[in-house]
Amino acid sequence: MSDCIFCKIVSKEIPADIVYEDDDMLAFKDIEPKAPIHILIIPKIHIQSMDQVSIEDQNLLGKMMIKIREIASILKLDNGYRVVNNCGEDGFQTVKHLHFHLLGGRKMQWPPG
Numbered sequence: 001m002s003d004c005i006f007c008k009i010v011s012k013e014i015p016a017d018i019v020y021e022d023d024d025m026l027a028f029k030d031i032e033p034k035a036p037i038h039i040l041i042i043p044k045i046h047i048q049s050m051d052q053v054s055i056e057d058q059n060l061l062g063k064m065m066i067k068i069r070e071i072a073s074i075l076k077l078d079n080g081y082r083v084v085n086n087c088g089e090d091g092f093q094t095v096k097h098l099h100f101h102l103l104g105g106r107k108m109q110w111p112p113g
Ligand code: 5GP
Pocket: 005, 014, 016, 017, 028, 029, 030, 031, 032, 033, 040, 085, 086, 092, 093, 094, 095, 096
């Protein structure tokens, strides 16, 4: 999608600190980290949000979840981490391209605000 910032990161029009890439997904450091480690994992195809995923996306989503676990392992988040998806207005989603936050390196709080 032409006006989507994450699509522009996928196409390399906008630079990002990429930690993993394959044919289906991209993982890169969040520009405003909320924890010592803050990685965003996105599909390369433009899906607006979790509310837009369909059964055709099940393999992609499954691959992304497994890759998050692998990235957490590579980044030595052995004591735990948090995976977050913000969806829609009430979920406080600011970038309208599906993404998962991988947060670690500090003790998280619960419940979130
Ligand atoms: P959301 O609030 O939609 O769940 O998360 C969007 C995230 O994208 C935020 O944590 C924000 O810091 C990050 N972000 C927004 N624009 C950019 C960018 O241009 N580059 C990178 N690396 N992260 C971005």
